[in-house]
Amino acid sequence: MKPTLSKDMLFSYFSGRATSLQKTLIEEWLGEAGSSELYYEWLEEWERSQPHFLPDTDRAWKKNKERINGSATEEIPAKIVKTPAGTFRAWLYHHAVWKTALCLIVTGIIFYGFRDFILYRQYSTAYGELRTVTLEDNSLVVLNANSELRVPRLGFGLRHREVFLKGEAEFVVSKTADSKKFTVHTPDRSRITVLGTEFVVYTRARGTRIVLNKGKVKLTSPDVSQSSVTLSPGDRASISAGKIKLEKLTAEQLDAQSTWKEHRFVFDRTPLPEVGIRLNEIFGVQITIADSLLSGKELTGSYKAQTLDEFLEVLSDMLDIRIARKNNEVLLFSK
Structure with a gap:
């Protein structure tokens, strides 16, 4: 043209x-x-x-030694060379390489930030909320309030069945034709492994507890001295102080472990500070006992309450105390 x-x-x-x-x-x-x-x-x-300056390093080093020895006789001339014909093509190539590398870095950052969303289906509950989840293998999970369950998007049920729980949940695990194991992972790295059974897992800041209703489960944890503990129906295992504590529950105690599915709270001579911790876990409020005399009070009974206000009303009547609430803080006073 x-x-x-x-x-x-x-x-x-x-x-x-x-x-x-x-x-x-x-x-x-x-x-x-x-x-x-x-x-x-x-x-x-x-x-x-366009000429470019290209230093002659060998001559520069030799001249510098002569200068040190006092025998330098001439200045080092600059060496003028012309840019090779492929310079522009090389620039394009390197530009493409850096652009590709940058894209890979950005992609990696995005993947890391959204890794859990990409790799897992996440089911969670708000304070005071319950939720029932049916897994791909027809196992049922009932999440208590303030809890989270993560299930792998890919591979669940192919070679194994693994889920990750934070909070509290009841599991009704279905058996598979090829007897695939079902494993629950907790934040403290404990593992509850079963084939087909019914059990409740509590795993919060206070520790991890497992209560077995039916079947048989194996509990392992890298933070305890025992290699593993096997639970039978009616057993409750608690992890604390580097050990797994195993205890047998009565039929009444066993029933009380999952009453939260009915929004029911069961207490048996439970100190008031521990009641406050339970309310914090379920409703997300900070309970402050303003009167030291109240710290020794205990609560016994079964109380149904879907909201915090319903429970506080029951608490006020049962212990004859005065309650003040401000935002997410609840103050308890003697009358």
């Missing part, structure tokens, strides 16, 4: 000496069909014509 601009004008543009009018003409010219090919051809020619 016959150019509408002179080569000199483009060379001035490449050198950064073009005027505003010349820049406008060049931008308009680049919009014409076929101008891009000539543009890059002249750009490569301009690059080859």
